[in-house]
Structure formats: structure tokens, C-alpha cells
Amino acid sequence: MSSTERQSTLYPFSGYELIKTFIVQELRSGSVGLLYGAPGCGKSTLAHQLAAGYPGHACVWRAGGEAYRCRMMPAAPVNAEPVAITQFWQHAMSAVPEAEQPVLFIIDNADVLSRHLPVLIHDFRQLAASRQAGVSLLLAGSKSLMHYRKIKSQIDYPIGMPLPDSDETHAFMLHQMNEGEVVSLRRAFTDRAANAARGNLALLSRIARSAYQLALAGQMTTLTARQEGQLLNLLAPQRSAARCGSLLALYAGLAFTVGWLSVDTLKPALPVPGWMMIPTEEKEPVVDITDSGTHMRDAMQQLFSTWGYDVLPEEAWCDQAGRAELACESGKASLNDLAGRGLPWMAQLRINKGLHAVVMRMSDTELDLLIAGKTWTVRRDWFTAHWDGNYVLMEKQTPDGKMTVSDKSSPESIVWLDALLSRALNVPVDKQGEWTPALTEKVKLFQQRENLRQDGKPGKRTLLRLQQALGEAPQLINESTSDTVAIKESAK
Template identity: 20%
Template sequence: MYQAFYGLNEAPFSIAPNPKYLFLSQQHQQAISHLQYCLNEGGGFVLLTGEVGTGKTTLARSLLASLPEQTDIASILNPTLSELELLATLCDELNIAYDNEPTLKQLTDLLSTFLSKNHQAGRNTLLVIDEAQHLKSEVLEQLRLLTNLETDHKKLLQVVLIGQPELQQQLKQAHLRQLAQRITARYHLTPLTSDDVSAYIAHRLRIAGRDSALFNKKACNYIHQLSKGIPRIINVMCDKALLQAYGEQLTDIGKKTIADIAKDVIAIDEVSPPVSSWRVPVALSGVTFAVGFALTAWLYASSVTGDTTTSSLTHGAPTVQHENVPSVEQKIALEQQLLPLLTGATLKQNAFSALMGVWGTAEGAGTSPCQSALNYGLRCHSGSGWRELLEYNHPAKITINVKGNVYHGVVLSLDESSARVQFNQNQFSIPKQWLVEHLAGDFTLLWQPETAFNQSLRLNSRGDEVATLSRQLNQYYQVNNAASAVFDYALESLVKRFQQEHQLTVDGIAGAKTLLKLQVAMKQQSHMLQVVR
């Protein structure tokens, strides 16, 4: 919309990880040189970490593009896999055929044979795992075992782990020390400095076709202040600023424009009245103790009287033996302790912002929450009822009704008897039974399609989205066929079969609901409400 007005060939601030727009700050140059050297030297593991939105994926793509042509690259973008699923996915990426129900040993043998033959043919094999902080310890150990195959000079499989800072902490665990010792290169990306932000904005404008300045220095400094130097947030802010400036026909974007769009991009904390420092720990300790005491009393009563809660995803709402429930007095005691934590949680936008925070985004919900989520490749799905919430197994924005008052928050996780929730800035655990009894209205969850998904897929559709759907259904039903980029009758038949088995409308059209259900069925979602064994 604004490209022609500002002399741009394309939108310069897309959040897609396009290597063409890679901005090489001093630390980015160091990272590429360091990691590239270690890959060329044949090391086993390379580790790249950084906060959400710091440009890890973009840098990794640029790094991979510089590798020799004789390199076979396998990419795993959703690493919430078991050991068997990891090896099967690696085989899929390398086009290695295997039986319908392979064992770990069979897959390991197939991979070992492939790696040896690839090396003899003068080719390298590289595995890249994004969001690696989600890898389970046993899967990391399986990766280490895969890299045991080596010559006198190099590993036959090199692994690049890309993840958030918690991955570093995970690798410090004692039982993973053997893997940690095999990491030959580590680099942690930090946010951009104030000077970097100005250069970064100018760089992206230049790549898009504009040589002259557009954002003045005050605007750049304010963007740095609000974004904390995170490139992804900078991109979102600059894109919205360009759109607003275009509407006002501005040719110089200043601090005022950034301030105007900031409320729809950044969740800016309101300044609270100062509280005496000695009172804060006492207040927090008191609330924690009170809620903990009430929760313990509730759970104790439930266990003594035989109250049972079913948490299986396939059994829907908890089954409560109504003659054996916590007493009215215990319920009142719990609610008296919870009400101070719920007070003020009356805005849906705040709850939605908290839900986006679960996905590591810094952007607030704004006036169009689902559109804000779309900026990060996330999609909204709304449903109603406890059974459906469990079926989709995602953290979700919820509404509860307590004594006629409505509060909006997020359910973060579940275990057998309790739910971890967030209302306002408070995170705490409550009895799951109490939550079910007070749940009101619809819920909204966020999910992330594996590929860009803009419309329903149906007969004769074509493209990467269709190929991804075909591969997933082949894997789900253990069909030993190559993934097809054309939506044919065979794929339509698999879609209908899946829809029928999962109580969906059986029309053979893969819309958002079908794709979400498939992701859940394959346990490939990035965030789970409760872990399914």
C-alpha cells in the first residue's frame, strides 16, 4: 500500500526470515564466521541461541546458503518428537525409505548406512533443528549417539541446534554432559544496540529500494527503547509506522508516529504507585501462603473423600462424585484467597496479550488480537466447553464467572488435580475441579501452522501447503507414499478419513480446524496444555 509513495520495491519490514535482508552487525558477522569455520572443520554440534525475535533463523538460513553444494541438509522445525519420531523425520528429510512400523535400531542402521555412503560419495550431511529448547533429554541423547559415526577427521553427521536461552541451561544438566562436550561452536545473539537499530532500519529500507532516510534519529532511538533491540519487534513497529505515516502523507517519520502506533504493538506497562520495598515481600508471601493453604486443603479433602478427576484428553470433562466433594466452607475459603488475584482482570485484550506471551511474543493484543497474532505466524481458534478445550490441548484465553463477576485470564497448563492459570500479572495454581465449575463462555487458543496457510486446501489445490498436509497424513496413517504437492483423490480420501475419526465435518476440505486437529493428533504443537503420554 505504501511502497510506491516511499519509493520502495517491496515491503521492507516483513517478519519472514528472508536472508536477503540479513543485517550484519558486528556480532552477526562474528557469529557467521565462527559457526561457518566450525562447520567446515567437521565438528559434531553447533549451538546458536538468542531471545525470541533476535534473528536466529534468518542468520541460520544465511549460514546454510553459504555451505558447499555437496551438502545434504535436513531441517526439523517442530522438535516436540520422541526418539523414534526424530529418526523417522530425519529419514523423511533425507529421502530414506523405511518400513511402516520401524524400530529404533532399524532406523539407526538405515541412517548409518546412508551417512557412510554419503561420505564415500564426497557429500556432507547436516541436520538443523530449530526451537531446539523443546527437545526432550532422551531425544538429545539419541542425537549424540547418531554423531558417534565418524572418520579420523570429521563427524559424518553435523547438527546445528537453534534455540532460546533456556537451551543453554538444559545442556548444563549432568546427564547431558557428553553431548555438551561435543559442541564445537556456541554463539548467543543479543539484541541490537541503539546505533545498530538505526543502521538496521536504514539497511532494510535500502534493500527494498530506498536510499534516503525515512525514520529520523529520535524515531530510531524510541524504537530501540520500546523494542529492546529485538529485530522482529522492530519490523512490526516500522511496518505499522510506515502505514500510519502514509495515511498522513508524512515524508519524515518521527517519535510522535512511533508513539501513536506503539500501543497497538507493544504491551507498555502502566506505572503503578510506588510501594514501600519492605511491604512487597510480605504481601507476596501472604498471598502465596494463603492460596497454597486453601489449595492444599481443597486437594486434601478431595483425596480423603474420594473425589476423582479424569484428565484424559479422550474422556472430556472431569467426572466428579458429587456426594464426595470439598465442603462449602473450603470453597468459600479458596475463593476469598483468589479474589484479590482476580481483581482487575476484566479486559479480554490483557488476557490475550498474556496468551501471546506464552508464545514468546512481545506484541500486545491491541484492538485486533487475532490480527496481531498473525504478525507472528499464529492463528486463532475459538471453542467452548471443557471437553473441547482438552481435545485441542493448547494454552487458551478463558473466562470465569465468580459470584456473578466475570474475569478473563489464561489457562497455562494442567496436571491431574490442578490448573496453572494467569490473571493480570499473577500466575498461580487452582484446583482443576474449581476451574471447570467456574468456566464461562468461549475460549480462544493460538496455534502455529507448519507452513503459511491462507486458505482451505481442497481437490486440485497445489503447493508446499499441500505437500506438508500429504506428508503429515502419510505419516499419521503410516502410508509409505511420497508426499504430493497436488491435492488429488488419494489425499482427499485421507482427509475424509481423518475428519470422520475426529468428529469433524467430513467434506474432504482441509481447513484451519482440520489442520489444527491434525497437528494435535500428531502431538506436533509447540505448546501443550498437558503432556500426553
């Protein structure tokens, strides 16, 4: 199954079906619609669903690059190559067939184009008038686009993505666990997960898969209330003083369960907690980590999964990270340096011609490795002896495609930063897109809360901690005590 076919069958919610029907019926020739919603709510998926079922010719393009040098990349079957935004309509129109059928252009990640959209829409309306079969345009992005007066006045149909109701959320999470095993979820748990995810379906999917693995490792058909709470504290942390402690507690529970109950060869030093005890049964054959060899693409697929993206193994490459607004980084570094980065990373071990694993936890004596969906706890000296020193990790980019924000950044990146800070600090949002003293104070307040250097400059470390605080980035559990693991803050 191709990625387009895969996307066209996901998220079959009633509200989404209603939106698709509305767009097909109401988006007339020359009309412009905006499909907006929270990050991860399924805008891109719905766009591909719409393109697959559109009664005419539909093509999906994705905006990328920097605000001043945007490029448009084909994201659905279209006979075209990536093109600069200034030449988009010239190439896009020539790429569609001349048949007498309506054409729908869908532009995903439209927030990147905020500076260019007024001219882009104006040129579109002129071109649409020259095509007899009719041409319409649908943008997919955030509601913040409607805050720009010149853009808002040109949007004919602003369409908000509704949150799935309780029944749909419950069915969706059960569907994500469909792996041939009977594991159920309590309705109270799926409702809490939906509230914590705030419409992020990728995060909901991640919670469901983790619940499945935890229940399966413990040979249970459902999770206990305590396990449910710990799982949400790890994957969808809420703002509280005890957040860090909750994260460590849940990840320890996950690692202990999968590592102790599924693997007999690598046991941590502490005893199994009483609430995890299961009746004694006949032991399965001992599994050796050297028998768990996995291809690099499988490990890359797991790395994408830590960010909440479910990709096919054949698409799990670094050059595909941009589609998820991620930057892929590789190189050589020490364990202490990687611990300071605070992100899961992929390592290659010199075992059986190459064993690839994602490092999820580090301490002075141990590491937790994620291999083929299972967690292995190994000694640090054993890992160091078999690791070749190379790493691959991913980081979330700003709307400008950078890793920092400053007073010289675009208004889109400044609005993006202010929105994240306002959510994390629970304060009002300033949507002007200008760097103000109030924004500097927000940055300092967040840095103070996270024990970071309080310079008011949102460098790479500050942005990462901000994304992790909001559940938009995974977190490497770092239990190292070395003084050399701190990463330098940079605002360049």
C-alpha cells in the first residue's frame, strides 16, 4: 500500500466526512478555503482523503523552506518537481491535465506562506477565470492565518477541524492497537487521553500503542488505573511542579515491565514492584539481544514513532523528515553529549553485522534501548564496547526552518513562539508577530521554571524544553550525574 493510499483511509471520523462533503459541494471555481486546526489533528490526512475522492483532478502540494525563500513540493500524484513559490502557478497549472474536469489545488503547511498568500491567492483567482472546467484552492494550516487582514479578506470558506467525540476517540485508539491481540481500554482512560492530547491524533495513536505494549508485556487485557495515569504523565505531560518526577516514574514503569517481564536476560537490579506481579507461569525460551537484529530503516521507523509519526519502513529515511517539519541530524558524539541533547537517538551496535536501536534512557550505569517495539536494559560499559560512536536524532524546526527564534525572525516564527510560551505558562497570546519586552519576559519566566539560563533568548535548548513541556517532542530520560552533559544555549 502506498503512502497516499494509507493516508486516504485514516481518521474516518464523522466530522471529517462532513468537512469533505462540504468542501466538494461548496468550494466553487475561483473560491478559496482554509482548513485549520490544532497541530496533529489530521489536516494533512484529511487533505489526502479529499484529494483521493475528489470528483475531478486534485493535487496536493506542501510548502516548505524559509519564509522569504519558500518552495512548493508535490505531496500527492502530480507530474511536477519542487518549485519556488514565485513560479508556483506557472508550473502547477501546466502539471494538471487539460481534460474538461474541475481542478482542486490543495496547499498543505500553508502557514509557511503567510507573507506570500495575498499575492498567491490574487494570482490564483486570475488564473481560475481562464479555465472553463473550474479551479478551486484549499489551504491547510493554522487558524493564525485568519489574523492577517490581507489573508482573511480573501478566504471564502474558513473551515475548522472538529475534535472527535468520545465514541470516536475510543474507537480510534482501539483501532491503533489492532495487532491481533485482545487488549481493551477503559472509556475513562480514552477520554482523559483525548483531553491531554488536545486534538493531536498522532499523540493519541502513540498513547494507544504504548498502552498496548504495556498491557501485552504484563500479560493483561487492560491497564490498571495507576498505569493509565503514569502513561499519560509520560506521553502527554501536564503543567505541574511534579512533571519531571512523573515522567521518570512512568518511564521506569514501562522499562521495568517490558524489560523484566518480557526479557529474562537483562534484569535491572531492583525488585519487581508488587502491583506488577503476575501469576507464575511456565517461562518462555530465553531471548538474547543479539537475536534482535533490526534493519536501519526499522530503527528509523521507531525514531519517527517517538515523535508521534507512523511511517512505513520504506519511507523511514532522513530525507523524509522535512515532511514532518523535523530536521534530521547525524554524526559522532560522546554519550554525555547525547545525554545533554535531551532527545531519543538512534545508535548502531557492532553486533550481527549491525544492530540498530533507539536510546530512550541513560544513566551512569545503564541504557534503555528500544528495538523492534521492545525495551532492553543494558549495561553502559557493554553498550560503549559495542557502539561505533555514530548517532542519528531529529529536532523540530521553527516556521522559518531554523532551530532558534530571535527579534530578527519572521513574524510567523515569533507568533509561533509566543503561542507555545502562552500555552506553557497559561497566559494570554500576543498575535502581533513583533518581538516585545513582554515576549522576552515570557521566555525568561519559562527558562526560570525549567532551570535554564535566564537570558530571554529562545535558543535551541529553550525551544526543545518548551516543545517537550507541551508534549510536542519526545524526551530522553537522562539520569546521568556527569557535569559534562549540559548543552550550550545558542540564539544564533
